[in-house]
Amino acid sequence: MTRKILIAGNWKMNGLLEDGVNLAKEVAAEVKKLGRPQCEFLVCPPFTLLYSVKKALRGAKVALGAQDAHFAVKGAHTGDISPAMLKDLGCSYVILGHSERRADHNESNELVAKKAVAAYENGLKTIICIGETEKQRDEGKTIDVCSKQILGSVPANADASNTVIAYEPVWAIGTGKTPTAKDVEEVHAAVRAVLAKKLGKSVANKMRILYGGSVKPANAKEFLSLPDVDGALIGGASLKAQDFMAIAKSVC
Ligand code: PGA
Secondary structure: OOOOOEEEEEOOOOOOHHHHHHHHHHHHHHHHHOOOOOOEEEEEOOHHHHHHHHHHOOOOOEEEEEOOOOOOOOOOOOOOOOHHHHHHOOOOEEEEOOHHHHHHOOOOHHHHHHHHHHHHHOOOEEEEEEOOOHHHHHOOOHHHHHHHHHHHHOOOOOOOOOEEEEEOOHHHOOOOOOOOHHHHHHHHHHHHHHHHHHHOHHHHHHOEEEEEOOOOHHHHHHHHOOOOOOEEEEOHHHHOHHHHHHHHHOOO
16 A cells, blocks of 8 residues: 655744745755655645745645634634635645644534534645643553544545544654654554544555654654654644755655
8 A cells, every 4th residue: 555655844833924935935946856756745834824835835846735724614703714715725735633723722523523524625635633642641541542533533524535644642742752663653553443443444544644743854764664654744843944855855
């Protein structure tokens, strides 16, 4: 089963116009140098930069994604952005259920699933995030927590063409701490088994599962070479084109 490696940058709430455009231009230039890259590239800037980043990426094989979307196509939802608006701007992906949104905005599995359905209906692919807290890991609940998040957040009509899963242990995000490669492979294999139960074996075998949480050039190869790891969701290191590309080049 060949699953194309996805190298995805989650810029989070970082970047003013000039920084964002410069970063996108650097990434675009580096990806162009790769010619026909074996990996798929994606950057997910904040909403405010989507339009300018899209222009800066012109001609490069780098997809554009957002970091969240509402479940409604339009209407009275002050401050929110709809999946149709993202599609209109040239996005092909949207990250949903990132642990920072689950924590900061109280997002539940049910809400994430509802957003995912709306994203599909508007032609967007989703990256659905799951992951345990440090306390849950210490209590030995990692697989249980991740399984429940998969069962609750991934809609029944998810398939490998519209959905990517990102396993991001909350305690590894932005901390420089990471699980061991063995731990990551164990969780990814367990996640794939839950996906198989929910969506069928064939879909589960084709669906990409990314690892995220303090991925850096120094540890990327170790994670990205694992059999059930199909790419990376990169936060901090995606803000430097050199680091982002060094992570990609470790496998692409
Ligand atoms: P990090 O963030 O690479 O800075 O740990 C990853 C993420 O939250 O997507």
